[in-house]
Amino acid sequence: MSEIPADLRFTSTHEWIEDEGDGTVRVGITDHAQSLLGDMVYVELPEVGRVVVAGEECAVVESVKAASDVYSPIAGEIVEVNELLTEGPDLVNKDPYGEGWLFRVQIAEGGDLSGLLDADGYAEAIAAEEA
Amino acid sequence: MPFIPHTDDEVAAMLAAIGAESMEALFDEIPPSLRARGIDAVPPGLTEMQVARLMTERAVDCGAPLCFIGAGAYEHHIPAAVWEIATRGEFYSAYTPYQAEASQGTLQLIYEYQTMMTRLTGLDVSNASLYDGASALAEAVLMAVRSNRATHSRRVLMPRTVHPAYRDVVQAIVRHQGITLEAIDYDRAAGAVDAEGLDDTPGEAAALVIQQPNFFGALEEIDTLTDWAHRRRMLVIAVVNPIALGLLKPPGEWGEAGADIACGEGQPLGIPLSSGGPYFGFMCCKRDLVRQMPGRIVGRTVDVEGRPGYTLTLQAREQHIRRSKATSNICTNQGLMVTAATQYMALLGPEGLRRVAVASHANTTALVERLCAIKGVSQLFEQPFFHEAALRVDADVDALLDRLADAGILGGYSLKRDYPELGGGLLVCATETKSGQDIERYATTLIGELGRV
Numbered sequence: 001m002s003e004i005p006a007d008l009r010f011t012s013t014h015e016w017i018e019d020e021g022d023g024t025v026r027v028g029i030t031d032h033a034q035s036l037l038g039d040m041v042y043v044e045l046p047e048v049g050r051v052v053v054a055g056e057e058c059a060v061v062e063s064v065k066a067a068s069d070v071y072s073p074i075a076g077e078i079v080e081v082n083e084l085l086t087e088g089p090d091l092v093n094k095d096p097y098g099e100g101w102l103f104r105v106q107i108a109e110g111g112d113l114s115g116l117l118d119a120d121g122y123a124e125a126i127a128a129e130e131a
Numbered sequence: 132m133p134f135i136p137h138t139d140d141e142v143a144a145m146l147a148a149i150g151a152e153s154m155e156a157l158f159d160e161i162p163p164s165l166r167a168r169g170i171d172a173v174p175p176g177l178t179e180m181q182v183a184r185l186m187t188e189r190a191v192d193c194g195a196p197l198c199f200i201g202a203g204a205y206e207h208h209i210p211a212a213v214w215e216i217a218t219r220g221e222f223y224s225a226y227t228p229y230q231a232e233a234s235q236g237t238l239q240l241i242y243e244y245q246t247m248m249t250r251l252t253g254l255d256v257s258n259a260s261l262y263d264g265a266s267a268l269a270e271a272v273l274m275a276v277r278s279n280r281a282t283h284s285r286r287v288l289m290p291r292t293v294h295p296a297y298r299d300v301v302q303a304i305v306r307h308q309g310i311t312l313e314a315i316d317y318d319r320a321a322g323a324v325d326a327e328g329l330d331d332t333p334g335e336a337a338a339l340v341i342q343q344p345n346f347f348g349a350l351e352e353i354d355t356l357t358d359w360a361h362r363r364r365m366l367v368i369a370v371v372n373p374i375a376l377g378l379l380k381p382p383g384e385w386g387e388a389g390a391d392i393a394c395g396e397g398q399p400l401g402i403p404l405s406s407g408g409p410y411f412g413f414m415c416c417k418r419d420l421v422r423q424m425p426g427r428i429v430g431r432t433v434d435v436e437g438r439p440g441y442t443l444t445l446q447a448r449e450q451h452i453r454r455s456k457a458t459s460n461i462c463t464n465q466g467l468m469v470t471a472a473t474q475y476m477a478l479l480g481p482e483g484l485r486r487v488a489v490a491s492h493a494n495t496t497a498l499v500e501r502l503c504a505i506k507g508v509s510q511l512f513e514q515p516f517f518h519e520a521a522l523r524v525d526a527d528v529d530a531l532l533d534r535l536a537d538a539g540i541l542g543g544y545s546l547k548r549d550y551p552e553l554g555g556g557l558l559v560c561a562t563e564t565k566s567g568q569d570i571e572r573y574a575t576t577l578i579g580e581l582g583r584v
Contacts, residue, residue, distance in 0.1 A: 042422065042447075047280055062422075067447035069456075 002032040002126075005097055009113050010122035011073045016097060017116055020104070025113070027073060028101040029061060029092065032126055037063040040089040045081040046103055052078065054111075059102050061092060070102060075111050080104040194539060197569055199498070201348070201519040201560030202544035203264065203294050204407070205399045207374065207487060208564055209471075210478050213401045217471040225409075225467045231442040237466070238441035241429040244473040248415055251376045251476075252369075252393040253383025255418035258426035260411045260469045264370070264396025265300035267412030268293075268340070270425045270459055271368045271394045272301055274416070275338035276310055277458070278391075278423045281364040286336040288360075290315040290324045292345035293370060295549040319552075322347045322512025322521060326355035335363070341390070342370040343379065347558065348495070348519025349512055350379075357386030366391040373413070374399045374491065375517050377484035382415075392416045401475025402468055411465030411472070422448055425459025490563035491518035494570070498561040501574045507581055511556050519560040521546060521553075526581055528555045534580045540573055 004010075009017040014033035018026040034040070044060040052058050052072040059070035072078075081103045084091060092100035117125060137145070142154070151157055158166070177185065198206050216222070221236055228234030241259045248257035261267040272287050287305075289298055289312040302312055313336065318325040323345060339360035343351050357367045369382035369390035382390035398410040416424055422445065430444030450457035479487065495518045502508050507525035524531065528545045535542035546556035561570060 044422070062447045067453055 002030065002035055003097070004030070004032070004119045004123055006119045008097070009073075009116035009118060010125075011071070011116060012122075012125045013071050015070060015073050017073045017113060018101075019113060024079060024104050024106050025074060025076075026101050026104050027070075028096055029070060030122070031096045033068075034093050034096045034100070037061060037066055037068060039064045040092045043085040043089045043092065043102065045085065046078045048078055048081060050078045051108075052076065052105070054115075061089075061102075072105060073116060074105055074113065075108040076105040077108070078103050079106045196536065196539050196541045197565075197572065198404070198541045199559050199561060199565070199573060200541050200544050201562075202346070202558055203296065203396060204404055204410070205372075205374070205518075205560065205562055206404055206564050207399055207401075207491075207562050209401050209403060209475065212478060213471050213474045216474045217467060222470045223467065225465065229443055231440065235441060237470075238429050238443075240470060240473055241427075241466075242431055242441050243477075244469050245429060247473065247476045248373075248413055251373060251381065252371065252415040253381030253389065254393055254415040255383075256421045256424065256428065257413065257415040258424055258428050260397065260465050261394075261414055261426050262465065263408065263410045263412045264394070264398075265294070265297040265412075266304070267394040267396075267414050268297050268368070268370055269301040269304040270412075271392045271414060272305055272310065272312075272338065272340070273308070274392060274420070274423050274425065274458065275366045275368055278420050279337040279364070279366050282335045282337055284335040284337045285309050286311045286313050286334065288313050288315050288336050288339045288365070290317060290340065290342070290345070290351075291550075292317045292322070292324060292347060292349070292351065293340055293342045294346045297342075297370065317345075320512065321514040322349040323351045323514045324356060326352040326359060329356075329359055336365050338366040338368050338391075340368045340370060341385075343382075344372065344375055344517040344519065347512060347514075347521045348516040348560070349514035349521075350517065353380065353382075353385045353390075355386070357388070357390060361386065361388055369393040369395075371395045372399060372517070373397060374484065374488050377481070377486075377488035378492065379488075379517065383417075389417070391420060397465075397468065397472050400472035402471055409465060409468055411468035421445060423458055424448065425457075487563050488518075491561070494518070494561035494563065494565050495520060495559070497567070498559060498565070498570050498573070501570050502559070502577065505574065505578055505581065508577070511553065518562060519558060522557045522559060523553075524555070524557050524581075528557050531577075531580055532557075535573075535576060538576050538580070540576055542573065542577070 014030045016028050016030050020026055040061060040063050042062040046058040054072060054075045056072050057069040058072045061068050061070060082101050228237050245257035249255060261270055276285055287310060291314055315324055317323055341351055341353060341356050343353055345351055360367050367390040371382055371393055372395060382393035394414040396410055397413045402410055427443055428445050429441055431439060431441055434440045446452055448458040499510060499520045502522060503510055509523050511521040511523045528547055532542050532545055543557045543559040546553050546558055550556060
């Protein structure tokens with residue numbers, strides 16, 4: 001069973017979202033997603049300054065067996081990306097909720113996290129997918 | 132691997148299994164208005180004997196003309212060993228193999244092809260080939276638009292000195308993808324893009340295309356153009372003739388930073404002229420663009436015992452993994468042509484390639500000098516040329532070419548249709564295959580015909 005931290009929010013497309021408390025959120029892919037994809041070989045990150053809508057594709061994670069789009073869980077502006085992944089894409093495998101984060105989004109005005117899944121909701125989503 | 136067609140019994144069994152009445156029924160969902168109802172222009176089938184006879188007769192009709200046409204496809208001497216090797220059973224397939232365990236020989240050959248192409252273009256990576264030169268340019272344009280995150284522009288600057296057929300093909304492929312090609316005019320005296328005058332070109336663009344030598348055979352000011360484009364955050368797409376690279380500066384060394392993508396037609400590397408194909412396109416790029424490159428790439432690795440081996444690599448760009456988001460959905464690969472090109476380059480080596488280039492340039496220079504000594508013939512442009520040059524002839528060029536053809540000489544390519552503003556121009560080419568006698572025969576015949584037209 002993969003790890004699903006209780007203090008994070010999630011999407012059904014396997015992104016995790018951490019509220020930074022300063023109007024920004026940190027985004028990555030879940031432990032479940034990285035274990036399905038296998039060894040990461042490349043991560044294509046969005047440009048800082050890019051404005052995204054919720055559900056917009058803004059990164060690609062490429063493993064030895066697949067390449068998957070990563071969607072922005074929320075509308076806003078990309079304010080930071082994890083440059084460490086350029087040289088070390090395997091951080092996504094080793095530490096998906098920590099050093100393997102992908103990008104940080106400044107939440108657009110009026111946006112909030114209420115539409116996202118909590119840990120239990122995400123666990124149910126995975127169970128439904130595997131059923 | 133033999134090709135095993137299905138028998139009627141097998142077809143019937145498969146149709147029964149899926150509950151379809153006939154093969155025809157499988158296409159029911161395509162509206163009748165969209166379906167081809169037979170091909171009118173194609174006559175009924177002939178037997179092998181009839182076809183052999185027809186082709187022999189056609190070959191006699193064609194004769195063995197002396198060819199001074201280039202315009203994108205070039206007659207070069209092909210050492211006999213090239214096709215002797217390429218048509219060996221072990222290599223004789225048009226497709227890139229993806230089963231590494233069964234295809235080490237072919238994969239190694241493609242790897243060596245890629246190595247040769249990167250050395251020739253001065254760039255970091257090469258793919259395993261594309262369909263032809265024109266579609267390689269279209270792919271390069273799409274790749275540049277995808278890659279250029281600095282401008283996000285969907286405009287591409289396309290000089291009119293780029294091969295007209297290439298421009299048509301690119302337009303056909305990109306026009307429904309929201310990409311605009313902006314034509315850049317050429318200097319009428321030079322026959323090349325006026326690098327100094329480009330500053331008037333408005334707006335941002337994803338890329339600038341530069342063909343070297345250009346369609347007129349003339350040399351573009353590649354360094355100035357490359358630096359100009361890079362200062363404006365454009366990528367530079369080089370369209371190059373691989374034989375010319377035996378002599379000219381490789382795209383990777385153009386300007387301060389080098390061209391970003393190089394592509395072109397591979398036919399001059401050991402592929403005979405044959406009614407327009409099969410030829411092959413090549414494409415090379417800088418390392419940081421590799422994930423946006425279309426087509427297959429072969430990589431070298433080691434097996435579990437540490438022995439070198441070859442396999443397709445970076446496949447996440449391709450359609451079997453990325454589906455609709457693949458960097459290209461053209462995976463048809465001209466494997467057999469690449470096999471021939473690799474043998475050609477291996478047999479000639481850098482020095483041989485340089486000699487072919489030098490001889491082609493020398494012969495075209497001699498041809499131009501000889502023809503321009505004739506009254507009524509002069510050079511159209513001032514810019515230096517490689518192995519092709521545009522001439523002005525005081526005659527109806529199309530009618531003149533017909534008469535020359537009757538005399539067994541393919542005298543060049545008429546510029547009338549693609550460049551009406553030139554008032555009738557003639558593009559001529561003499562590769563290393565042409566002798567002094569051939570050039571003299573052309574000149575003498577031309578003098579005779581000019582007197583008559």
